[in-house]
Amino acid sequence: MPEEAKPSDVVANHGKWEWSELYRKEDWWAIWLGFLVLLVGLLLFLPRPPAGMHETLAVTDAALAAEAARAPFQTLEWHEANDTRGGLRARNEPFAKTLAKWLGTPGGWTANPLESLYLSEAAAARRRAAAEPAYREAQEATGRALAEAREAQERAAAAEFANPELNDRAETAIRQWRQARETERGSVRTRATVKAYNKIPYLAGLLVLSMLFFAVGTRFIGIHTARFMGGFWFVFLLAVAAWVVGAQSTLKDWGFGGLIWAILGGMLISNTVGVPGFVREALQTEYYIKTGLVLLGAEILFSKILAIGQPGIFVTWLVTPVVLVLTFLFGQRVLKIESKTLNITVSADMSVCGVSAAIATAAACRAKKEELTIAVGMSMLFTAVMMIALPSFIVYVGMHPVLGGAWIGGTVDSTGAVVAAGAFLGETGMFVAATIKMIQNVMIGVIAFGVAVYWCSRVDCLPGQKVSKMEIWYRFPKFVLGFIAASIVFSAILAAMGGAGDVMIDQGVLRGFSVPIRDWFFILAFSSIGLSTNFREMAHQFKGGKPAILYVCGQSLNLALTLTVAYIMFFWVFPGVTESLMK
């Protein structure tokens, strides 16, 4: 991202296209490298589906349909079929687990940061032993709840599911079994099944691989390759240190993960002892971030939009753009924020989905790195507050879990915080919140594209100038094309594969390969941002606290509008969806 606005940022109808851009420009290298990763992912996963995948899909589909027809509530067998289907994942295959080891980030810790990188067998055994009683108790509770649910369901079945009282009892018993199962499979199981690990060799391997991966393009795009490689390890080490800090249990619970520590850690170094000279050539923020964004594009799967039917589309795809545009206008006309790029980055960050939207929007409009830092920092702070305040308020006023879940999903920024806040409302509330957030996440493809076009045609131009279509093309950030192309290609593959698409693409190529790689690219970018950010410049951007005022006002509008539309959609227009979700 540019240090300051340059005259070249303004469209003056003098651009021209040269084919050599395809190998000389960073944007195109981001596309080639991003697609290389995606292609490797497809080649690794598609030939190796889980054994009996198609048969399991057919059996579970039949069971779900039959059970739905058999009883007026979701039976034990329905849940078992649903769980079996959810457990079918290409990334659970042995080769994918090996990949996960190589791409994994440092582990969680509470008091000793070294345990993030290395856990001895003795320490793992101590952790397992400490968690064992609670885990055994949780397992026994699940077993008891299952037996009770089975008995209650058999009674209801004996009455041919015609006795409402028996049906209610069976439904309640099944819900209690699900709750007990959730507890058993939560953090207590993670602690009770922890294994020894040594992440250092894998991290060293990843350092070499990622350095070579990015070094390939450097000699074509004007970066000194040897100097880049000489400084890359420093950026990578800062990224590892940021993951370690962000894996601390308390910080993690509050939502302060690796990305924010990469920025803060980098800023701390650059504004105190200074960044060593040999590192400078490796501070290629845009190179890392654009490659990561092309990978993110593959995660924008359009079939997800329909995950919760029409109400979900209205709550996210209607409210979110309205809030984004109104917040941006408020920032320009009322707050008179000097920088339009800061305004749109904060507006998108607040209205769409936090950090990922901020990254995509900032890159699409060429925002300054300090502006992205402000947007990400504010998002994390406000998310921590909302993650606590919103579910507490929802429970306090006794709001319906579907409405509460939709409200949380549409307004809390990050997915993890949405899940955490939704869990406070129970399983249904959490499922609705997570699904709404997922649909909203898919919006960032459209938002990034729209912002890029708007900036080329309306913002980066002289007053009164009419920009030609070709000029828009010359100035368009080309990596956005890769981002959109990845989204279209992966959405098409997912749709063409039917039920197997979730198993092989979502739960294989993406979550098993490209997502962890993209995570590394983003944290490298954020480390670079931190290492090249100046506190004074940030303070200048934050002048008068306008970004915070913008965030608070925009979020207030978002809260009011999301709640209103969610209520109208889930209770007036599509009450059947709400009834089904509460089954």
Add this chain to the structure above:
Amino acid sequence: MTAAAHPADRHIAGAGSRLSGWIRLALGLGAIWLLAFVVLPWGAGLGPVRPVMEVLAASGAEATQYFYTQSEETARAQMYVRNTLSSTRSDARRGPQPAGTASPASPSRSGQ
């Protein structure tokens, strides 16, 4: 780090600013330690915060995930919501069923 005019002054100023840089770095790291081990644990124990934090800790959900593909729960949620809604739609298409009809194909094993 700014340089002073005289070489000797520059040496002293350089050493001084280097030292103050390291002190500021140590203070920054100390602030992070304070946040992780004093401020946030204290905040997590406050009245309205504690219940949410307890649920969060028990569920194993990770509040640091910023995109849906990083979260296990979004996949589970999508599966549950989709199967629930499609079951309801197929119910509606089929109309009333004879009560007590047994499932022809129940999977024998539980996933995950």
